[in-house]
Amino acid sequence: MAAQQIKFGTDGWRGIIADDFTYGNVRRVAQATAQYMKSRSNDPLAIVCYDCRFASEDFAQAVADIFASNGIKTLVFDRPSPTQVASWTVIDRKATGAVAITASHNPYQFNGYKYKTETGSAVPSEVIAELERTINSLDDVPAPDHKVGHGFVSSYDPRPHYYAQISRMVDLDAIKNAGLRVVHECMYGSGYGYIADMIGGGRTVVTELHNQRNPLFGGINPEPIPPNIDSTIAMMKVGNQDLCICTDGDADRVGIIDESGRFINQLQVFALLMLYLFEARGMRGPVIKTVNMTAMVDKLGAEFGERVFEVPVGFKNVAPKMMETNALLGGAGKPISQILAGLEQRVGPHAYARHDIHLQRDTYESDRKRIIETLQQNEPNEIAGVAVQRVRSDDGFKFYLADGSWVLLRASGTEALIRIYSEAADGEAVEARLRALEDIVGVRQHATAS
Template sequence: MSSMIHLSADGWCARVDDDAVDDDLARIADAAGTFWAQASPGAIVYVAFDTRPDAERLACLAGRILAGHGLVAKVADRFTPVPALAWTIANDQRACGGLMVTGSQRPYDYVGVRIYTADGVSPTREVSDELELLIEPEPASVFGGIQRTDIATSYLDNLYASVDGDAIAHAGLSVLYDPLYGAGRLHLPMVMSALGIDVTEIHGEFDDDAIDLHPEPVEPWVDDCERAVVETGACAGFITDSDADRMSAVDERGRYVSPRMIATLVLKHLVEYRGEKGRVVLGVSASALTRRVAKALGCRVVMKPTGFEHIYKEALKGDVLLGVEGRTGICIPSHMIERDGLHVALILCELMAKTDKTLAQLVDEVEREYGAMAYAVRDLRVENEVSEIFRTMLPGLNPHTVAGREPVAVSHMDGLRLEFDDESWVLLRPSRMDPVVRVYAEAPTVQERDRLLEAGCEIARGEALDSGMQ
C-alpha cells in the first residue's frame, strides 16, 4: 500500500534504504508535473541535485517524469548548490519552477526533494497543500526526454560580480571553507580564488566519515572547521549545509559565529558600507540583537511568523533590505529572494576587506556597542495528547510570570512569545508535523537564557498550567 506523503517547508525526505524512496519521489515529481503543466503548458522546469550518492540518478528520474507532462525538463549536468537552481529559475521567464534532489541538513543516508516556484522560492503552505492533493497512490508511467544543462556557471558569474572584487583582491584574505561534503564544494572555492582569496577546502570528496556527519552548519558539526582555522592560520572559516543555502562561520580564534551574529554583521555592512536602505524582516525566532541593530541603523523592522515563506512574501513586495529567520538562513533580496549561504560568505569577505578587521574584531565590536545575547533552541518531545492539549490552549495562554520575571509583551502570532524588559524573550511553538514543542530563548547571559528555556519547557509540558496561566 502506498504511503501518505506530506510536504514540509523543506519538501520531503526519507532514508535511502527505504524501499519506497524511488516510487515516492516519482509520485512527488508526477504531482509537480501535473501542477505545472496545468498552469504553464510546455514551460521549462529545472532539476538540480546535491552530492548524495543517489541524487543524480533520482534527479534524472524526476526530470523524465516532468517531461512526460509535456514540460521541458532541464537537469543539471553536475551537483549544484540550491541557490544556483533558485537563481536560474528566477532569471528565466520561461521557467515555471524546479526541483532540488537533496536531503538538506539531514545525514547523507537520507535523500529527498525540495520544490521551487517560478519566483525561485519555496512554495507557500497553500501551494504545498495543493500539491499534496495531486500526489497519486502509484508512480507515473509516462516519461519524456531530458536535457542536461549547466545551471551553475551563470549563477557563479553573478556571485563573483555581487561583491567588491578590487577591495577583496587587495585584502590578501586567507580563509577555510567546509562544505560538509555538500553541493557548495568546488563552487565557492572557484569564485573565491577568482577574487584573489586564498581558500582551503575541507570535507570535499566523500570519505568514510561522511555518512555519519550531519551537513548542518551548527555545533558539533563545525568542530573540524574550528580546529582547521586555528591550525592553518586562516582569517575565517565558512561552513555551508548540504545544499548551500545556509551558512555559519568561525573566526580566526576558532570561535563559532552563529547565523544570528552573521545576519547582524551583514546588516551593518549593507547599511554602513554599501549605503543601502530598506525594511528588515525578522521571523519571531530571530535574534533580538539583529532587531536592536536594525533600529539603531534607522531600518524599519517587520516581525513575521516562523517560516521563510512569510519573508519571501514581504521581499516580493519590494523595499526589503534583509530577511532573517532564527535558524534557517539569511535572505538579501538585492541579490536574490532565496537564501544563499555562498553569497553571505562573500559578503563577510567584503566586510573584512573594507574594514581591514578580522571576523573576531567585527563580532567583538558589535557586542561592545550593542550588547551580547545568548540564544538557544530546545526541541521538546511530548506525548501526542500533551501536544494536542498544548496546541488547544495556546491561543489563551498568558503567563503572569516566567522564570520569576514579568513579561512586558506577549504575542500569539506564531505560538507563544514572551518578551521582557531587557529584550530577552522565550518562544514556544508546537511542530506542525511531529509531537514536538520547539522552545526558543534569548537573554544577555547564558544563565538567564537557560532559566527561560527550562520555564518554557515546563509550560509546554503542562507543569506550570496551574500557577502560571490565566
C-alpha cells in the same frame, strides 16, 4: 492499499529514505508539480538540482523523467549544487520552476523535495495547499518510458552564470587579491568547490574541509552549529586563518568561525549582513525575520529607521512578505571578530542557544499536540524570574520578556522534534530561559543542546 499522504513542512517535503521518501512517492510529487507548472505556462521549463545524499541524483532523474513525460523541457544540474543556485537559475533561464532534491540539514536518513516558483523563491502556503491536494489525489504514478521524454531533458552546468551573478553583487576580484586565508567547512554537502572557485585562485587561499561525498555526513547532522563543527572550531583556534565559512547539506545555511576560533551563529551573521548593507553599502528597505530570529535586527531597524516584519518560520513565509514589502533582506576590511564587536556595541551583548527535544516518529503528532496543549494550559506570566510582556502563538509559542530577551517553543516541520530557542544578554540567562520552558512542558530530561 491507499497511497501515502504527503505533507509539506517549512521548506518542502522531507521523509525517511526507503520509508516514505520512495521513488513512487517522489513520482507522485513530481507529477503534481508538473501539472502545476503546466497551469502556469504553455511552454514550461523546469530546473532540477540535487545534493550529496544517498541516491539524490537518481531521485532527481526520476523527477526529470516525470516532467519529460508531461512534455516539460528540463535542465538537470550536472553535479550536486546549493539550492540557491537552482533559485538563481530559474531567474536566469526564465524557467517556470525548480526542484531541489535535498533534505537540507536533516540527519542522513532523510531526503527531501523543495519546489521553487517562477520567482526563484520558496512556494507560498496557498500553492503548497494546491500541490498537496493534487499529490494526495494521485495513486501510483508509474515510471515513464525514457523514450517518451527523449529530447526534453538536458544536462546543465549552472556555475558560469551563477558566478557571473555573484560577481555583479560582490567584488570577487578584490577578495581574490586580498591575500586572505579562508577555510570552507563543506560538511560533506553540495557547496564544495563553489567558494573556492569564486574567491580562490589569486592571493587568497581557500582550504576546503570535508569536501568529499559522504551520504552519512561523517556521523553528524550537516547543520553548521556546534557540536557538529567542533573539530573545525578547534582547527581555527590554532590560528593562521582569517575566516571559516561553514555550509550545511545543501549550502543554503551558513555559520561563521572567526580568526580566533569563535563561532558566530546564524543570528549574528544575519545581523552583521544587515548592518553591512545599511551602513557600508548605504542600502535601505524593510527587513523580514522569522520568529526564531534575533532581536538585534529590531534594534538595527530602529537605529536606521527601517521597518522589521516578523513572520512564522520557513522560506515559504519569508519570500511572500519580502515581495509584498519590497524588502532588502530576508532570513569589509576588518577581522570578523572586530566587526562582531562593533555590532555588539550598537545592539548590546548577545547570547543564543537552541535545545532539541527528539520524539518518536510514529507518535510525533500525538506527542507534539500534548506538549503544545500543556503549554497552552500552563502559559506563564514570567520565565526565569522575568515578566512576560507579550506572546506570539501562530508558529509555536514565543514569549517576549521584559528585559528584551525571548524564548520560543515550536514543533519542527521536517523532523520528529520540538525545538526551544532563546536569546538573551549572556549564556547563563539563555540557559535559564530554556530550562524554565522545558520544565513547564515536562521535557527537560529529553533536551539536547544545539
